Amino acid sequence: MSHEYSLYGWHLSFFTGKTRGYLNFKGIPFNDVQVNAFDLLYRIPKKTGATVMPVVKTSDGQWLQDSTMIVEEIEKRHPEPSAKPNTPKQLIASMLIEAWCDEWWIPIAMHYRWSYPENFELFKRDSGKALLPFAPNFVRKPFVNRIANMLRGFLPNVGVIPEQFEMMEAWTHKVLNILEMHFAQHDFLFGNKPTIADFALVGPMYGHLNRDPSPKRDLLDVRPHLQAWVNRVHSGKGGTGTLLANDEVPETLTPIFETIFTEFYPMIEAIVVKLDEHVDSDNLKKGDTVARTLGKVSFPMAHGQFSRAGMPYSVWMVQRIVDQYEKLSLLDQISVAEWLEGLGYGNIMNTYLGPQLQRDKLQTRLAQYS
Numbered sequence: 001m002s003h004e005y006s007l008y009g010w011h012l013s014f015f016t017g018k019t020r021g022y023l024n025f026k027g028i029p030f031n032d033v034q035v036n037a038f039d040l041l042y043r044i045p046k047k048t049g050a051t052v053m054p055v056v057k058t059s060d061g062q063w064l065q066d067s068t069m070i071v072e073e074i075e076k077r078h079p080e081p082s083a084k085p086n087t088p089k090q091l092i093a094s095m096l097i098e099a100w101c102d103e104w105w106i107p108i109a110m111h112y113r114w115s116y117p118e119n120f121e122l123f124k125r126d127s128g129k130a131l132l133p134f135a136p137n138f139v140r141k142p143f144v145n146r147i148a149n150m151l152r153g154f155l156p157n158v159g160v161i162p163e164q165f166e167m168m169e170a171w172t173h174k175v176l177n178i179l180e181m182h183f184a185q186h187d188f189l190f191g192n193k194p195t196i197a198d199f200a201l202v203g204p205m206y207g208h209l210n211r212d213p214s215p216k217r218d219l220l221d222v223r224p225h226l227q228a229w230v231n232r233v234h235s236g237k238g239g240t241g242t243l244l245a246n247d248e249v250p251e252t253l254t255p256i257f258e259t260i261f262t263e264f265y266p267m268i269e270a271i272v273v274k275l276d277e278h279v280d281s282d283n284l285k286k287g288d289t290v291a292r293t294l295g296k297v298s299f300p301m302a303h304g305q306f307s308r309a310g311m312p313y314s315v316w317m318v319q320r321i322v323d324q325y326e327k328l329s330l331l332d333q334i335s336v337a338e339w340l341e342g343l344g345y346g347n348i349m350n351t352y353l354g355p356q357l358q359r360d361k362l363q364t365r366l367a368q369y370s
Helices: 014-026 037-048 067-077 088-104 106-114 117-131 137-152 162-183 196-209 213-220 224-235 251-281 312-327 330-343
Strands: 005-009 030-034 055-058 063-065 296-301 304-309 357-360 363-366
Touching: 005 014, 014 067, 014 196, 014 224, 037 055, 037 063, 055 067, 063 067, 067 088, 067 196, 088 106, 088 196, 088 251, 088 312, 088 330, 106 117, 106 137, 106 162, 106 196, 106 213, 117 137, 117 213, 162 213, 162 224, 162 251, 162 296, 162 304, 196 213, 196 224, 213 224, 251 296, 251 312, 251 330, 312 330, 312 357, 312 363
Parallel strands: 005 030
Antiparallel strands: 005 055, 055 063, 296 304, 357 363
């Protein structure tokens, strides 16, 4: 059946789960296309300039890449039901959680998939059927192994190394406990309706933690409220619900914002230092492409220091939040500032974020206009 949109992705994919949940919520019929080898290695790079998933093809021939920008575009085309809060505190709060989920959770998701061998059977089965749907297993196996080895090769870059496993797992249990308590009281992050924050958080939860056998058993099955939330968000429930009244950000999320401001933001600040050094040493000008990674950065996680490669893309995600904040009316900015002040981070919107960046496929470039 032909629909206005086709989603190209895998159920295994971090960002495909985010995008599929969002499309389900919007109530927009779409073709759910499992990416095959031809799509991955030829069609998608040709259409988007990057070997990525998910991508969304529109009936008018556009190919949309990057889950955040896919949501932005479809919100413009189909305003209701909106996934973006229309009140200032909930809007900025949802964008903070979205950036945190998209950029911080990748090592967690990759660790729980690739550090536990029992998960590989699911990956091998699902990716093999998707990549080479009509091929026998003896043909699929070497191709799947090639993809798996490529993905495993990214692990050290994002900090998934044995000496950091204990730290990541302590952090994960702590945060999942916070979320379990929150979802015992609320259907979604900000009430009875999902927002961009819910769809971002379901990315690591659906594709990785609630499908791969090991984390599903040890992390999600033992947290039934969180698991029920994953199923609600991915299936698209809540389209007729409402957000909390009076622009309320629930107190049960205060510990989440604590980790955002004391762990995620220090990561961003460490990347900004590397970014400034990169711009100076390479004498970059407006419009120039920025390196995808900028060397190792270190920042707090749980009770230790986590190290990984710094990615300017993460900085761009946070710059988007400040840009949105600056577009608010003065009264709305005051409302957001008062909320942040109550959390103890009243100056967070004034954090130095380096030169203005623009998204460029999987990378960034120095903005030509600020």
